Amino acid sequence: xxAAATLSPLLGLALVALVLGMRHGVDAxxxxxxxxxxxxNAQARPALARRTGVWFSMxxxxxxxxxxxxxxxxxxxxxxxxxxEPFGAWTSIAMLVLLGVLNLVAWQRTAPGARVALTGxxxxxxxGALRACSRRAAMGVGVLFALSFDTVTQAALMAATGVAHHGxxxxxxxxxxxxxxxxxxxxxxxxxxxxxxxxxxxxSARASRVMCVAVSFVSLxxxxxxxxxxxxxxxxxxxxxxxxxxxxxxVAVMAASFGTGLLLARRDAAGAAA
Numbered sequence: 001x002x003a004a005a006t007l008s009p010l011l012g013l014a015l016v017a018l019v020l021g022m023r024h025g026v027d028a029x030x031x032x033x034x035x036x037x038x039x040x041n042a043q044a045r046p047a048l049a050r051r052t053g054v055w056f057s058m059x060x061x062x063x064x065x066x067x068x069x070x071x072x073x074x075x076x077x078x079x080x081x082x083x084x085e086p087f088g089a090w091t092s093i094a095m096l097v098l099l100g101v102l103n104l105v106a107w108q109r110t111a112p113g114a115r116v117a118l119t120g121x122x123x124x125x126x127x128g129a130l131r132a133c134s135r136r137a138a139m140g141v142g143v144l145f146a147l148s149f150d151t152v153t154q155a156a157l158m159a160a161t162g163v164a165h166h167g168x169x170x171x172x173x174x175x176x177x178x179x180x181x182x183x184x185x186x187x188x189x190x191x192x193x194x195x196x197x198x199x200x201x202x203x204s205a206r207a208s209r210v211m212c213v214a215v216s217f218v219s220l221x222x223x224x225x226x227x228x229x230x231x232x233x234x235x236x237x238x239x240x241x242x243x244x245x246x247x248x249x250x251v252a253v254m255a256a257s258f259g260t261g262l263l264l265a266r267r268d269a270a271g272a273a274a
Contacts, residue, residue, distance in 0.1 A: 010170055010173065013161060013174060014174055017181070019247045022181035022185045023248075024178070025057060025182040025189070026251060026254040027099075028100070028215045028216075028218075030057075030182075030186055031215060032117075033141055034052055034056055034189050035117065035189075037138055037190075038052045038053070042197045048138075049190070049194045049197070050191050050194040051187070052194075053187045053191070056138045056141060056145075056186055057142060057182040057186035058179075060182060061178070061179025061182055062139075062146075062179075064178060065172070067146075067155035069159070069175070092226065093223045093226045094223075096223035097220065100219035101216075103216040103219070106212060107216070112205075114205055115208040116212040158174040159171050196208065207261030207262070210260050211257050213257075214257035215254075215257075218250050
């Protein structure tokens with residue numbers, strides 16, 4: 001009876017971790033990297049191109065799992081300094097603003113009728129790796145992208161939450177749910193990009209513009225909420241209480257942009273056939 005009572009809150013936390021993983025999967029850097037690697041594989045390995053996002057997120061999720069378990073196993077020997085959480089928050093906010101601006105600039109500078117390429121600071125840093133067209137390369141890039149402050153912070157948070165409930169088993173469940181959320185959204189993005197590549201034309205170009213604007217909006221809106229939460233206690237309380245709903249709204253916006261992009265590409269293809 002007691003085990004059932006404690007299992008229910010844990011499953012609720014796993015659902016939150018799944019939604020947060022889906023939200024993390026629509027990070028502009030993730031989308032930019034998957035976009036580049038999908039295009040790299042589109043001609044020679046079309047089947048791999050459609051699964052690029054899955055392999056990327058598996059590499060990324062493996063690091064999250066390893067860090068979460070490592071932190072949980074050594075949590076008794078280390079206490080996080082008080083400055084770490086606000087520093088991490090402001091670092092993430094700054095990166096989100098940068099990503100939003102970079103993609104708006106890419107949208108503005110791309111000629112009408114041309115496809116907009118998503119951009120991000122890590123995708124620029126690992127530009128050479130993004131041209132390595134293979135399953136192992138996609139997983140390797142996912143690992144590289146996981147070696148960042150925000151990812152380590154999220155893994156540490158899941159470790160602390162899991163240990164407080166059921167120990168290492170709970171940590172593995174939360175980290176696994178987070179990774180599964182990433183696999184869903186990153187896998188969908190790789191499939192979406194592969195479909196657009198198969199349908200070149202004005203519809204594909206318009207679809208890429210919709211996606212670019214959506215990524216910029218999500219990045220800047222998330223940064224605004226994060227900054228407001230850091231500066232205002234009531235906003236911080238509201239954001240904490242509604243974190244899963246905020247993440248769900250972000251995923252919904254990106255899903256709507258995916259659907260709109262495919263609709264535009266399909267209409268263009270149908271018009272050309274007629």
